[in-house]
Amino acid sequence: MERIQVWEQFVEFYFEIGLKYRDIKSVLGSKHGFYLSERHLKRILNKRGYSRGKTYSELATNETQKFLGISQKFLGISQKFLGISQKFLGISQSFSGSRKVSRDYDFIFFLPCPFGGSVHNAQLFTFYQGRLTMMATKAILQQLIKNPDKLNDLVNEAKELAFQLGIVLRTLETPNSSEVVTYLPFTLFPSPVPKAALLQALAVQTHFNTLVDKISQDPDFLGEALDRTIQADDFTAKLFGIYKTVQQEGRTQSIVMGLIRSDYMVDQREDGTPSLRQIEINTIAAGGFGVSDQLPVVHRHMLKSVGLLEESKRIQDQSRTREMTAALAKAWELYGQQRAVILFLVEDMQISKLTHRYIEKELWKRNIPVIRRKFDDVSRKGSLDGDKRLFIDGVEVAVVYYRYGYMPDNYTEQSWDARLLMERSLAVKCPDISTHLAGTKKIQQVLAKPGVLEKFFPEQPEVMEQIRATFAGLYTLDMGPEGDQTVAKALTSPEKFVLKPQREGGGNNYFGEDIVQVLQAVKGDKRRAAYILMDRIQPRTEQNILLRKDLPLKLTSVCCEIGVLGAYVRHGGEMVLNEVTGHILRTKSIKNNDAGIIGGVTVFDNPLII
Structure with missing residues (x-):
């Protein structure tokens, strides 16, 4: 039968x-x-x-x-x-x-x-x-796992090619030294991604660029949206305090720029239909480009190595680092001082420094000088002149590019003072403090409420439809009846949701019974407003082999996160650059709830477009 x-x-x-x-x-x-x-x-x-x-x-x-x-x-x-x-x-x-x-x-x-x-x-x-x-790729993976010798040969070939192409990063053991490096974690083969989902994510990115920029210019909206959050979350409150100071003094710089990344997963609904759902939008220190740009070369080679010649043509090259860097260069050019530098604000443990070097190299090709400094350096050696021009070690700074400063533990009291100094300055900030706040989880939740997008895109129904089509279910936890309903349904069915604090960088979200524990502790007071609740994505799954230092080789059920990169530069009221600059794919085992490359959960991947 x-x-x-x-x-x-x-x-x-x-x-x-x-x-x-x-x-x-x-x-x-x-x-x-x-x-x-x-x-x-x-x-x-x-x-x-x-x-x-x-x-x-x-x-x-x-x-x-x-x-x-x-x-x-x-x-x-x-x-x-x-x-x-x-x-x-x-x-x-x-x-x-x-x-x-x-x-x-x-x-x-x-x-x-x-x-x-x-x-x-x-x-x-x-x-x-x-x-x-x-x-075809699924069949090959099934056969490879049964042939350890063949598998090890392919894995070694992939790793060695990654080293040849410079797809490397520093190690956790020696994060401040380039004497010892390892390969960037990646998948052995590219993972299938529906073409329709990828095209949808790419098509909406310039609208998200515009939306973030419009939010950053709207103090009333930011103040109202974040009012309860800053009462519950000290980190967001301190950022907002800097924002209010800058607003009261008056913005000194009319050049505004953003390098952002919008992250998505393909959700498999209960009825079986797939849909693209936005996870978050990153407005500060958005990563994923740099050393990973050469990974398509590795994946094409791996497909060819197992005979999938035509399939290898589905792996696309990208110029995402060059395109993202072009926005930094445009902001520097508009600043108008040839001797001024772009300042990379970096962390103490610089495991990602080699990725930064890719960006720096693109800037040096344009004869744009770059310096790297930490918060402590700015605190000790930074100053403003009478025109609020920012100087570090006597060198004028045209653009401050934040590669750090998105987590509470990134700051000391001196660091907060240094952040305020830079925000008050004439230098272009990437991002400025208002754009940083526009990327908070609370803003993401508020945007999903009926009637909010209309404020930013009046008489543009198609744009609103494109943006709104990517939203997952997002729910407030502010004090009041609506927040009470959110708490009740989260406690009843915690497996259906993700509890998100106002944090970036991976490893911060709560799932399952952890949601219950957190909400039971804060459900009766304003501390709950530090979080939002989001529908949990049920991602489409694939099989792949994850390559990471010291990780055993095995066939793993994985899910993928699509990241779309965008760049914009506005000068006064004129948007002089607004582009989608590429996409990245990051993949993890379905056994892991949260994500993060540095945290050892996620690896880089490429979409095998289907």
Whole structure:
């Protein structure tokens, strides 16, 4: 009976990709050993609700439906039916529509394809290719894990190529020395990512750039949105205190810039449909570019090494570091002092210094000088002149680029004074204090309330629709009836939510029973306003092998987080630069709740677009 169900699913699959009845009969007979009349075939399809009234173009227009309907069934039945063999590892898998030498997999690459030249049919063909790509990589991973010698050879090859390309970082044991480095944690193969989700995230980024900038210019909105939060969270209160001081003195600099990253996951809903959901937006020290820019070279090579030549072409090169750096250069140029420098404000433990060097190198190519200083250096050696120009060691600073300062433990009393000094100065800040506050979790939650986006995008319904489509469920914990309802549902079903404090950097969120413990402690007082509640994402999962120093090699169920990078520069009322500058992919085991590269949870990845 199982066998009958399997071939009936093959009938459905071949019909959905557009094969004619006679072609379905032919493939079922020659490739699967099932022989049936055309009349019987039509009876099966009619029983399943299929008729040839659907056109190819109709089948091609709903990406999500195709993803759920075609690929998952095909992948599932393929594993049962095909009996994947060891020789798959040595097979070259190019996909041009002609017959291949793939033997056991011949039927995959020699299906009669009735795709014509129309746009819709081309989209369907591309979609079909993507499903096969995903199946091929999954099969290879399954076979590699059974062949330790082959696996170790590939892993060593990947690591050595990473070293050759400079995809390295300092170690936790020696964070302030470049004498000892290790490879940047990454996946052995790129992970499949739905093309529709990635394109959606990229398409909305310039709108998020604009939104962050508009929020930073609205003191009434910031004050109202953060009013309860600054009463409950000391760190946010101190940031807001600097903001109020700057506001009272009057902003000295009309040049504003942002280098931001918006993070997403693909949520698998209960009904099986996938949807893009924003996790957070980072407005200070957004990372992910730099040494990781060369990782596509590694992943293309790994795919080629196992014979997936055509699949390797799906891995895209990016110029994200150059594009992000261009915004810093534009701000420096607008400042108008050739001898002024860009100051990188860095931490004491500089494990990410080699990534910073990539950015610095791009700036030096433009003859823009860079210096690196810590809060302590600014506190001891920084000063403002009568025009509020910022000087460090006697050198004028055009741009302050914060690579640090986003966590409470980043600050001492002297550090807070240094932050205020820089914020009061004429130097362009990346980000300035108002843009920093615009990236808080509380602002993210407030933006999801009905009617709020309309304040920033009046008469732009399409922009609001694009932004709002990415929002997860976000709920206030402010004192009052609405916050009480949020507490009640979180305590009733903690597994459905994530509790988020006003923190960046990974490792700060609460899940499951930890939510209960936190809320039980603060539910009756204003301290709960330091948090927001968010629907927990149920991410689509894949399989991959995570490569990290001292991590055992094993096939791991993983989920991915898409990060989209954006850059903008505004001069007065004119937005002189507003761009999406690239994307990153970070991947972790589904056993881990929170994330973080430095924290040892997440690794870098590349999207294998499907």
